[in-house]
Amino acid sequence: MELSKTFDPKSAEEHWFQLWIDRGYFKADPDREGDPFSIVIPPPNVTGQLHLGHALNVTLQDVIVRTRRMQGFNTLWVPGTDHAGIATQNVVEREIAKDGKSRHDLGRERFVERVWEWKETYGGKILHQLRRLGASCDWSRERFTLDPGLSRAVTRVFVMLYRDGLIYRGRRMINWCPRCETAISDLEVEHKDAQGSLWHIRYPLADGSGSITVATTRPETMLGDTAVAVHPADERFTALVGKMIRLPLIGREIPIVADESVDREFGSGAVKITPAHDFNDFELGRRHNLPQISVMDTHARMNSEAGPYQGLTREQCRKQVVADLEAQDLLEAVTPHSHKIGVCSRCDTVVEPMLSDQWFVAVNKPGPNGKSLAGAAIAAVEHSDTTFHPKFWENTYFSWMRNIQDWCISRQLWWGHRIPAYWCVRCEGIDKDAVPIVAEERPTSCSKCGGADLRQDEDVLDTWFSSGLWPFSTLGWPDATPDLKRYYPTSLLLTGFDIIFFWVARMMMLGIYCIDDRAEKDRVPFRQVYITPLVRDQYGKKMTKSRGNVVDPLEIMEKYGTDAVRFTLAQLAVQGRDLILSDDRLAASRAFANKIWNAARFVMMNLDDAPQPLAPVDSAQLGLAERWILSRLDIAVRDVTKAIDAYEFNNAALIVYQFIWHEFCDWYIELAKDPLKAGGERQAAARYALVRCFDGLLRILHPFMPFISEEIWQALRPYFASTDLSDHLAVAKFPTPAATPWLSPEEETAMNSCIAATQAVNSLRSLLGWNPGQRVQTVMKRMTEESFGQFQPWLPYLKVLTKSEAVTFDRIAAGKRVIFAHIERLGDVGIEAPEAFDFEVARKKLRKQLDEVNKYERQHEARLNDENFIRKADPETVTEAQQRREVLRGQNFLLSEQLRQLEEAG
RNA sequence: GGGCGGUUAGCUCAGCGGUAGAGCAUCGGCCUUACAAGCCGGGGGUCGCUGGUUCGAAACCAGCACCGCCCACCA
Numbered sequence: 001m002e003l004s005k006t007f008d009p010k011s012a013e014e015h016w017f018q019l020w021i022d023r024g025y026f027k028a029d030p031d032r033e034g035d036p037f038s039i040v041i042p043p044p045n046v047t048g049q050l051h052l053g054h055a056l057n058v059t060l061q062d063v064i065v066r067t068r069r070m071q072g073f074n075t076l077w078v079p080g081t082d083h084a085g086i087a088t089q090n091v092v093e094r095e096i097a098k099d100g101k102s103r104h105d106l107g108r109e110r111f112v113e114r115v116w117e118w119k120e121t122y123g124g125k126i127l128h129q130l131r132r133l134g135a136s137c138d139w140s141r142e143r144f145t146l147d148p149g150l151s152r153a154v155t156r157v158f159v160m161l162y163r164d165g166l167i168y169r170g171r172r173m174i175n176w177c178p179r180c181e182t183a184i185s186d187l188e189v190e191h192k193d194a195q196g197s198l199w200h201i202r203y204p205l206a207d208g209s210g211s212i213t214v215a216t217t218r219p220e221t222m223l224g225d226t227a228v229a230v231h232p233a234d235e236r237f238t239a240l241v242g243k244m245i246r247l248p249l250i251g252r253e254i255p256i257v258a259d260e261s262v263d264r265e266f267g268s269g270a271v272k273i274t275p276a277h278d279f280n281d282f283e284l285g286r287r288h289n290l291p292q293i294s295v296m297d298t299h300a301r302m303n304s305e306a307g308p309y310q311g312l313t314r315e316q317c318r319k320q321v322v323a324d325l326e327a328q329d330l331l332e333a334v335t336p337h338s339h340k341i342g343v344c345s346r347c348d349t350v351v352e353p354m355l356s357d358q359w360f361v362a363v364n365k366p367g368p369n370g371k372s373l374a375g376a377a378i379a380a381v382e383h384s385d386t387t388f389h390p391k392f393w394e395n396t397y398f399s400w401m402r403n404i405q406d407w408c409i410s411r412q413l414w415w416g417h418r419i420p421a422y423w424c425v426r427c428e429g430i431d432k433d434a435v436p437i438v439a440e441e442r443p444t445s446c447s448k449c450g451g452a453d454l455r456q457d458e459d460v461l462d463t464w465f466s467s468g469l470w471p472f473s474t475l476g477w478p479d480a481t482p483d484l485k486r487y488y489p490t491s492l493l494l495t496g497f498d499i500i501f502f503w504v505a506r507m508m509m510l511g512i513y514c515i516d517d518r519a520e521k522d523r524v525p526f527r528q529v530y531i532t533p534l535v536r537d538q539y540g541k542k543m544t545k546s547r548g549n550v551v552d553p554l555e556i557m558e559k560y561g562t563d564a565v566r567f568t569l570a571q572l573a574v575q576g577r578d579l580i581l582s583d584d585r586l587a588a589s590r591a592f593a594n595k596i597w598n599a600a601r602f603v604m605m606n607l608d609d610a611p612q613p614l615a616p617v618d619s620a621q622l623g624l625a626e627r628w629i630l631s632r633l634d635i636a637v638r639d640v641t642k643a644i645d646a647y648e649f650n651n652a653a654l655i656v657y658q659f660i661w662h663e664f665c666d667w668y669i670e671l672a673k674d675p676l677k678a679g680g681e682r683q684a685a686a687r688y689a690l691v692r693c694f695d696g697l698l699r700i701l702h703p704f705m706p707f708i709s710e711e712i713w714q715a716l717r718p719y720f721a722s723t724d725l726s727d728h729l730a731v732a733k734f735p736t737p738a739a740t741p742w743l744s745p746e747e748e749t750a751m752n753s754c755i756a757a758t759q760a761v762n763s764l765r766s767l768l769g770w771n772p773g774q775r776v777q778t779v780m781k782r783m784t785e786e787s788f789g790q791f792q793p794w795l796p797y798l799k800v801l802t803k804s805e806a807v808t809f810d811r812i813a814a815g816k817r818v819i820f821a822h823i824e825r826l827g828d829v830g831i832e833a834p835e836a837f838d839f840e841v842a843r844k845k846l847r848k849q850l851d852e853v854n855k856y857e858r859q860h861e862a863r864l865n866d867e868n869f870i871r872k873a874d875p876e877t878v879t880e881a882q883q884r885r886e887v888l889r890g891q892n893f894l895l896s897e898q899l900r901q902l903e904e905a906g
Numbered sequence: 907g908g909g910c911g912g913u914u915a916g917c918u919c920a921g922c923g924g925u926a927g928a929g930c931a932u933c934g935g936c937c938u939u940a941c942a943a944g945c946c947g948g949g950g951g952u953c954g955c956u957g958g959u960u961c962g963a964a965a966c967c968a969g970c971a972c973c974g975c976c977c978a979c980c981a
Contacts, residue, residue, distance in 0.1 A: 006943095191978085198981085216981060229981095263980050270981050280979045339980085353979090392910065399909070403977085497976085533911095534975090538918085542974095571929085572919080576911070578974085580918055584930045591943040650920075654928075669940075759947090766935070766947040773946095774939040803938080814923030831937070856925050863924090868961035877924065878961095884925080 003604055007597040009561030012711045016730075017134060025731050026069075026136045030486035037073035039065060040471050041130075041137060041144065042495045042503070045084035046123035047091050050130070052535040052543065052569075052581065054495055055553040058135050058647055060532065060573055061494045066136055066703040068643050070489075070734035076487050077136060078474045080143035081124055085463035086180055086346050089415040092118050108414050115415050129554065134562060134706045136730070145466040146417070150676035153473035154417045154466045155440050156797070157514055162421075162438040166362050166373065167409070167514075169421075169436075173282040174408050176354040177344040178300035182412040183358050184344060185462060186405060187501055189351050191340040198337035199322065202330045203228060203597060206244035206253050211236070213332050215267025216386070217339060218277075220318040223250055223306045224295040227273040229284060232258035234269055248330050250307055250320065257288045276355045277433045290311065292355055299414075300352045314352070334409035359410035359419060360458065363509065367569045369516075374404050376431035378510035385521040386508065388529045389647045390576035393500065400501050407506075409462045416460030426451040430759055468506035470855030471525035472515060480517075488515065493526040497533065504529060530647050532573070538582035556586055563705035564589035570704050572656070573649040592657060593708050599665050599711040603690045606676045617688040619742065623683065624793055625671035627742040628751050632663045633696045634737035640700050641734075653704055660697050667755065674800045692717045696735045706730065746790050753787070754794040754801070755827040760821035761802040764831050767819065767842055776831040777817050778804040782894065783827030791826060804831075819902070821849075822894045824887065841904050846902065850895045857888040 020026065026236055028038075039061055044054060061077065069075040079785055092115045093103055103111040143150060161167040174183040199219045202211045225247055230237040241258045262271055275285030283724040285292060295306045302309045302317050304420060309317045312663030325331045342351040363374045371379070378401050380386050381394055388394045410419060421436040424446035428434045436457060437443050445452045466473070471490050475483040489511075496505065536542055537549045557565050567589040572579035582589065607614075619627065636659035643652035672690055675682035702709040706729075713729040726732040743751070765776055778799070783791065799807050810816070819842040820830030833842070860881055863869050870878060 006956045214981085218981085252951090261979095266980050273981095278979075278981075280981070283979085340978090390911095396910070400977075501977095572917070577919080578912090582918070582930085585918070587943070588929060591941095595941065598941035598944085600940080605940075654920080658928090665941085666945095762946055763948090769935085771936055771938080773936070852925095859925070863962080866961060869959085872961045873924085881924080888925090 003597070003601045003712075005601075007561075007593060007708055007711070008564060009707060012707045013134070013562050016710045016728075017131060017706055020136070020728065020730050021139060024140075025361070025726070025728065026077070026138050027140055028074065028138045028483075028487070030074075030482040032074050034072050034074035035493070036076070036487050037065070037068040038076040038078075038490040039134075039299040039492050039494065040078045040474055040490055041080060042493075042499070043080045043082040043143075043467060043470060044126045045087050046081045046119055046126075046128075046144070047084060047088050048081070048126040050126055050133075051551050052551055053532070054126070054130065054554055055133060055565065056492070056532055056535055056569045056573065056579070057494060057496065058130050058133050059569045060530070061492075062133070062566075062585040062706075063570055063649060063652075063703040064492065064494075064644060064647075066706065066730070069136070069730075070699065070702070070732060072733065074486070076138055076141075076483075077141060078141050079127060079135070079137035079139060080128065080141075080470075081127065081145070082467050083119075083144065083146040083416065083463060085411060085413055085416040085460065086182070087463075088115060088119070088123075090180075090346065092415075103414065111414055114572075119237075125306050132554070132557065132562065133566065136706075142475070145463070145470070149476070150466060150469070150473045152416055152440075153469050153477055155290075155420045156418055156478045157469060157510060158461070158465075159438055159440050160514070162360060164367050165518055166365060166367055167359060167438075168362060169357060171355060171357050172360070172406075173353050174280050174358050174545050175342065175351045176298070176300075176356065177347065178296075178298065178352055179347050179349040179351055180344060180413075183255075183299050183354075183356060183408055184346075185408050185464075188345045189342040192343055192346045194339060194341040196337050196339055196341075198267060198335045199325075199425065200332040200334070201248070201272075201325055202332050202756060203245045203248065204330075205240070206246045209243075212240055212245065212256065212270050214270045214272040216272055217337060218274075218318070220309075220314055221274040221277045221295070222247065222272055222301075222321065223317075223544060224274045224276050224293040225252075225254055225272045225308060226256050226275055226285065226290040226293060227288065228256045229259045229262050229273050230256065230270045231262040231264045232260060234262075234264050235693050236269060248328065249324055252503060257284075258288075259284050259287065277353050281352055282353075282355070294355050296352060296354070314350075354869060358408050359421075361407040361409055363404050363407055367513065373509040373513055374401050376512045377401055377505060380508060380512060380521075380524045383521065385524045386526060386529060388531060390531065392576065393529070393531045395495065396497075397500055397505065397628040401505060403547065404505075407462075409465050410459040411456075412458070413460050416463060417466055419459050419461060421457040422454045423457065424449060424451050425453040425455055464502050464506055467503055468510040470513070471507055471511055476479070477514065477796050478820050480542045488563070489524050490526045492528045492530060494530045494532065497531050500531065528647075533576070533578040535569075536578050536580045538580060538584075551581060560586045560590045561593060561707075563593050563708045566706075567592065567653060567704050568612055570649045571653040575647065578606065591663065595661055595665060596705075596708060596712065599660075599669060600694065600715065602669060603694055604715065606672075606690070607687060607719055613721040614688050614691055614719050615684070616721050617685050622685050622689060623675060623682060623749060624743075624751070625668065625675075625797060626685050628737070628747070629664060629671075629689060629693055630667040631748070632659065632668075633693050633735075633740035634742070636663075637696065637700060637735045637737050644703075656697075656700050657705060661702065664693060664697060667851070670801060671797055674796070691716060695720055698729060699732060699735050702729050702732075747793075749825060750790045750794050753791060755821055756823045757798055757826065757829045758801040760829050761804070761831055762882075764819050764821060764842075767845055768831070768833055773803065775803050775805050777812050778802055778807040779816070779820075779830045779832065780807065781810050781820070781828045781830070781861060787826050820898050822891055822898070824891070828894065828898070839899060843902050844897060845898045846895060850892070850899065853888055853891045853895060857892055860888060 003324035027428040030062050065075055065077045134378060159529050175189045196217050198215050198217055200213050200215050202213050204211045212228060228245055235692055240256050244253045245256060247254055273281045275281045276421045295302055297303045300314050302312045304310050309320060312320060324661045343349060343783050344351055350833045364372045366372050378398060420440060422443055426449055427446060437447055451839050472488055475488055477484055505739060507525045512523045515523045541549060543550045564586055568585050636655055640652050640655045643655060672686040698713045702809060710729045724733060761778060765774060795807055817833045818830040819833050820828040822828050864881055864885060
């Protein structure tokens with residue numbers, strides 16, 4: 001049997017993924033045995049296009065999920081998408097704008113239908129892209145945040161929180177996006193540097209006795225001023241506190257108040273107060289019982305309160321106000337001023353602080369169990385019910401959680417979960433402060449007046465409210481499903497740092513609150529949180545559309561193969577550090593895949609054409625080399641398991657890489673060539689070891705490179721003798737190391753010497769200017785009895801590896817033109833040089849080696865002569881250093897000796 | 907204004923208390939019948955700076971510098 005000359009990633013990817021799905025390998029069954037291992041995918045937006053962040057996220061999740069599945073865990077990985085309120089609504093709004101229509105033209109019902117249509121046709125494209133990455137999710141459990149089941153969970157949670165007094169409706173300052181025409185949460189506001197001005201405006205006192213100057217960055221808001229504030233201890237203004245001001249342009253009389261929050265150093269020391277358009281002013285206004293005058297509408301245009309300025313935009317109004325003030329000689333100065341302005345994270349529009357009726361989650365208010373949502377979420381991480389990787393993200397989480405403000409959850413959008421609050425139209429007519437009925441089902445009549453004319457609240461919920469329930473809503477909550485019982489809390493959450501507050505924090509708060517039927521530590525939505533960093537371009541720059549440096553994962557998958565992309569991402573995934581993706585790195589991974597493929601071809605062409613399981617060979621019958629490579633495999637298995645358990649994906653990938661390339665390929669395949677040619681028992685042993693090792697290496701490779709590993713595994717499968725053989729690698733067992741070591745420590749040392757000796761001969765050959773294929777006469781000398789004995793069995797291997805005509809012993813090597821190298825714990829290994837060889841080249845090399853040894857020897861000498869070292873360092877270290885020194889002395893002597901001989905040789 | 911991360915070979919990064927490592931790039935030599943996406947050999951680093959702790963520091967501590975992030979209502 002033979003493998004094709006090159007690996008074709010594309011066909012393998014399509015073929016095996018389809019087959020895995022058809023076989024139902026990724027389907028989770030709560031009734032099956034095995035410790036649970038569950039992950040819910042961070043649901044990408046339905047509008048999403050696969051980017052490298054997703055690719056990294058999914059690759060790492062898949063690495064760990066596949067590993068756990070192979071390790072026999074009862075594995076569940078839930079996929080799905082997020083309806084992504086504003087984002088999706090914007091997409092469809094743009095769509096219908098092409099026909100010159102707005103959502104208002106369609107009306108709410110028709111518009112929402114339209115978004116659903118869009119979702120059915122184009123949405124969820126990203127899930128197909130995740131499949132192409134090989135994501136071994138249970139695709140039969142795909143969820144969407146607006147699914148009926150998940151929507152039911154949303155309603156249930158809302159009602160629960162409301163009844164517990166943790167959701168309230170209130171007229172508060174919120175961030176308003178005039179373009180999206182909705183409230184947004186604090187988190188959805190981005191603060192950007194802006195170069196603005198500070199306008200110093202003279203406000204005349206009402207009694208005509210003078211004026212007070214205020215400084216502001218937003219002169220247009222003066223139309224809504226209801227006071228001027230000064231610091232109570234500011235002597236400049238003491239006499240003015242309590243006096244009235246006649247507000248320019250508007251003519252309203254407003255008071256001068258004293259408040260501690262005023263910074264005496266800033267501006268003029270007096271600040272205008274606009275309680276309806278500034279968070280600080282709002283708070284100050286409440287302390288002083290000031291009226292709140294909104295001067296803008298929902299588009300941030302000036303309203304009737306702005307008098308003559310009604311109808312202007314904020315920007316136009318500012319210009320006009322400044323011009324008018326100047327005309328009246330009330331503008332004292334304009335100074336440049338750099339500050340931050342808040343913009344909508346969705347559309348970059350400058351956010352307007354507005355006074356508005358909204359729904360809030362009271363995150364700091366004690367709930368039924370006495371703990372606040374935020375408090376419980378902090379405690380869970382403090383108690384390590386949930387642990388972050390890397391750990392330092394916990395500090396970020398804590399600092400945000402400890403300063404958290406109430407969460408504005410209502411959005412004036414159409415696409416999303418509508419708030420389950422029902423207003424009685426009759427009651428509203430009578431009482432301005434009428435309270436809605438909050439219920440899971442639409443009530444038939446008003447509980448107060450019996451009226452049947454009820455209208456549901458117009459607002460929808462922040463999209464993060466539903467994603468905050470994701471770890472349990474996807475498992476069937478609020479029903480007590482077998483899934484929920486078996487798979488909650490999930491084992492791991494793997495997500496980006498950019499949504500720690502948006503998502504991770506909210507899941508923590510809501511999970512602990514909702515899952516109230518079990519022990520405290522089991523309420524958390526996940527046990528471990530792995531935070532992924534940013535993927536940057538090869539110059540270390542953030543990938544942004546505007547920069548045009550966005551790498552499309554699908555493109556590089558096409559170019560290098562999905563396995564190579566996955567392997568590269570895993571290899572770069574160092575905890576706590578952004579990863580920089582380059583073509584070089586990808587090409588190296590592709591080369592790795594190629595290397596494995598060719599190793600497989602080598603193995604295949606050395607097996608019988610008629611495939612049949614190779615008879616197991618007993619350890620005693622295996623050659624040294626066979627036992628050595630099996631021993632190395634066990635070590636690799638142990639190390640890779642450890643690395644994955646610690647979420648050190650980079651180390652895990654490196655271990656797999658090192659084993660396959662630099663141990664299996666570089667050494668074992670070379671060692672096997674001779675026995676393979678020899679026939680008989682030696683050949684049988686080598687074949688067995690090759691196949692067995694390949695089986696093992698494919699198993700540890702599979703989580704990283706699922707496609708090529710499955711492809712090769714299937715080709716080799718007919719030769720496997722294992723009794724617990726699965727149909728496919730995707731569901732095969734992860735290897736476990738043998739209980740008894742394959743090699744004695746002495747044998748291992750001898751193998752290391754063998755490797756060192758081979759490298760030494762290669763180096764000497766190169767020194768002679770010979771080609772790697774040039775046969776040599778190898779001479780060994782000055783071996784101790786012990787090292788000789790231990791090394792004896794490796795001699796045949798050394799002969800093959802070094803391409804030696806012969807390996808001979810010569811205690812003194814007299815009379816021969818030989819150049820030597822010293823091998824630690826073995827002796828000298830050399831090759832015969834030709835008559836014409838200029839020994840100066842060899843002497844140079846020797847001198848260099850000698851210099852090195854001298855340097856180290858002096859270091860050790862100095863340390864061992866240092867009383868303090870002898871006294872204070874732990875005895876083991878001292879002993880080690882002494883032994884080390886002896887070795888170095890020996891090397892020094894031997895090298896000097898060699899050098900002397902070479903000098904004699906001329 | 908607070909906080910967090912980073913600074914190690916030309917590049918990208920491991921190492922995190924006892925002789926400086928990997929991959930890529932580079933230089934020399936090889937198409938040695940698995941692999942030129944390869945093989946063999948070589949060169950290349952006062953581990954950002956300054957102090958401190960220690961017998962010993964790239965590693966621990968403090969300060970500084972530079973880069974990058976996050977948070978924050980100085981109008």
